[in-house]
Amino acid sequence: MTIVYNKRRGIVTIPIRHLVTFVAFLALCVTGVAGVYAQTPGSPSVEFPYTGNRAAVWIVAQFHTLLGAFILGAPIFVVMAEWLGYRKQDLRYDRMAKEVTKITVILFSLTALTGGLFIFVLLATYPQFTTWFINQFYLVFAVIYPLMFILGTIALYAYFYTWDAWKGEKKGRHIALGVLLNLLCMATMFAINGPTSFMNTPVKEEGISPMEALAAATLWDKIANASWMPMNIHRIDGNIAFGGFVVGLIAAYMHMGAKNQEERAYYDWMGFAGNLIAVGAMLLQPFTGLLLAYQMCDYDFSFCQYMMVEQLSMFFEMQGAIVGLMFLGCNYYVWLSLRRIQGVEQVRMTVLAPIVMVLFPPVAIWGLTTYWIPEPMSLAILIPLALAPFILGRFIPVTVSVHTVMKIGFLMVVVSDAIWLTPNGFAATGARMLDDLQLPESWDFLGKMPTKLGAIFSLVFATTINYILYGKAIRQGTIAWGKIDGISQFVLIFLAFTSIWAMGLMGAVRSLLRKFFHTYNLIPDFTAESFTPTLSYSAWLITGITVVFFIVVSVAVFVALRPVELKGREPEGSPVPAGTK
Structure with missing residues (x-):
């Protein structure tokens, strides 16, 4: 059943199910906030069956966050793709943007529902803390956040349902609506990041107690806390x-299920485009993450010890392994992609590129150890080294093949990740690090922060060189879309x-940094579950959440895209005014 308006007047058809979702979200917001104020001060919490209270909150919160990350990141990707299609007059971008938007609409509804579920689980499991917390940010939770979410919902559905109506000469209007959607999504994220970051870094003042500082703080003081803006930056980058x-995941599914060469070629290209944008954003992730960690350590230096040396050190070992595997996967995808480019044998690069890749880890480690950030000399060493292949390479006639550069780059990614993974020692969660499990004194520099940062710089540099070379190969050669090795889809x-x-994993680390507090140094957690879980327990929980999210996205892909293929794809609208062709 649908509500139908006159399309000639520019008004669109809206399915009843989306209106129901919208009304349900409003009801959840109203009942959730009202429920907080309906509680008595001594209302008891419930014992969540099977998982326990903390794990129940963890599961719902993480699942909601994953959905939120996609619906905040996907519109940025979509508008970029639609604009590129408009600019390049390439219908593939427009089709990709529309397909991703279809999936976003489905997951947007689930995000609203899981957000409401999250409120109810919090109220049931931690009623006193939830009451106190919402009181601190009542204007955010009761007005700003719901208003931004409602406006974002309206903008998303308007953006999706005007796609065909606003084509041709009206395409610019549609792109502008997409930009508005992104601004609303950004405002929504900024609003909710205030309370989220406040739990780790609440307001504080020298010479007075945390509670006195809180009593004197305004709402803006609470929102604009020490880690708020670094978290915003990190999440924007991470969401993109x-x-x-996830767009690459969608493309892989559709590529493997494609029935003809035309569809395989399109979804091969879609996977390439999604991966390219993802890697571009991922290259900044280590640095925006370090900025967030730096601000938190500056707020309370015990966070650094707790993260890097004590209870959560093995969590960071796992982070290094996962991020290293992601860099390896990205570079392996490029290697597989080269095989479908005709004429790639003719593509060459200055010999300085592989030389600098080999020299980068030791030079970066030495430079950062000698001149630790923010000493300008550290950048004075690293920036010229990174630019040398592009500036000095023009004057050196010796070149090497693209395959040679990428092989060396792949090797340096492995070496850099091994350096990043090398810990100062091993310690079980909740135990002290034993001397026998620490690095020898002559090798202990491998466990220090300058070495880790040097390894990160090396990972980013090697991957950047490989992708620049990949782009050069695409421009100079002829790429055969749809002919990529099948293993690339699994990558x-x-x-x-x-x-x-x-x-x-990193969401868990940020939450666990609060130690034995709901809100650091303000509201202690006296429940039996107030302890740092082991990496094993956390990994199993995170894996379960990830698998469920994977299944949900897979179902959304099937629902949104597969029926279109079965019925026959409708012709796509022109992304540019007809008169410009």
């Missing part, structure tokens, strides 16, 4: 990368899975 990897699926898993 996350959206790109795209793997990258999406590891991206989701890494997001779950």
Whole structure:
């Protein structure tokens, strides 16, 4: 059943199910906030069966966050794709943008529903804390966040249902609506990141107690806390990368199920486009993550010890393994992609590129150890080294083949990740690090932060060189879309899975940094579940959440895209005014 308006007047058809979802979300917001104020001060919490209270909140919150990350990242990807289609007069971009939007609409509804579920689970399991917390941010939870979400919902459905109505000469209007959608999504994320970051870094003032500082703080002081803006930056970057990897996942599914060469060629290209945008954003992820960690350590230095040396150190070992595998996967996808490019043998690059890739780890480690950030000398060493292949390479006639550069780059990715993974020692969660399990004194520099940062710089540099060379090969050669090795589709699926898993892991780390507090140094957690879980327990929980999210996205892909293929695809609208062709 649908509500139908006159399309000649520019009004569109809206299915009843989407209106029902919208009304349900409003009801959840109203009843959720009202439920907080209906509680008595001593209302008891419930004992969640099977999982326990903390795990129940963890599961619902993480699942909601994953959905939210996609619906915030996907619109950025979609509008970029639609604009590129408009600019390049390439219908593939327009088709890709529309297909991703179809899936986004489905997952948007689930995001609203899981958000409401999250409120109810919090109210049931931690009623006193939830009451206190919403009181601190009542204007955010009761007005700003719901309003932004409602406006974003309207903008998303308007954006999707005007896709065919606003084509040709009206395409610019549709892109502008997409930009508005992204601004609303961004405002929604900024609003909810205030309370989220506040739990780790609440307001504080020298010379007075945390409660006195809280009493004197305004709402803006609470929102604009020490980690708020770094979290915003990190999540914007992460959501773009996350959206790109999920687009790669969608393309891989559809490529493997394609019935003809035309469809395989299109979804091969779609996987390439999604991966390219995801990798571009991922290259910034280590640095935006370090910015967030730096701000949190500056707020309370005990966070650094807790993260890197004590209870959560093995979590960071796992993070290094996962991120390293993602870099390896991205570079392997490029290697597989080269095989479908005709004339790639003629593509060459200056010999300085592989030389600098080999020299980059030791030079970066030495430079950062000698001149630790923010010393400008550290950048004075690294920036010229990184630019040398592009500037000095023009004057050196010796070149090497694209395959040679990529092989060396792949090797340096492995070496850099091994350096990143090398810990100062091993310690079980909840135990002290034993001397016998620490690095020898002559090798302990491998466990220090300058070495880790040097390894990260090396990973990013090697991957950047490989992708620049990949772009050069595409421009100079002839790419045969649809002819890529079948294993590449599993690489795209793997990258999406590891991206989701890494997001779950680091979300857990950020939450566990609060130690024995609901809100750090303000509201202690006296429940029996107030302890740092082991990496094994956390990994199983994160894996379960990731698998469920994977299944949900897979079903959304099938529902949104497969029926269109069975019925026969409708002709796509022109992304540009007809008169410009």
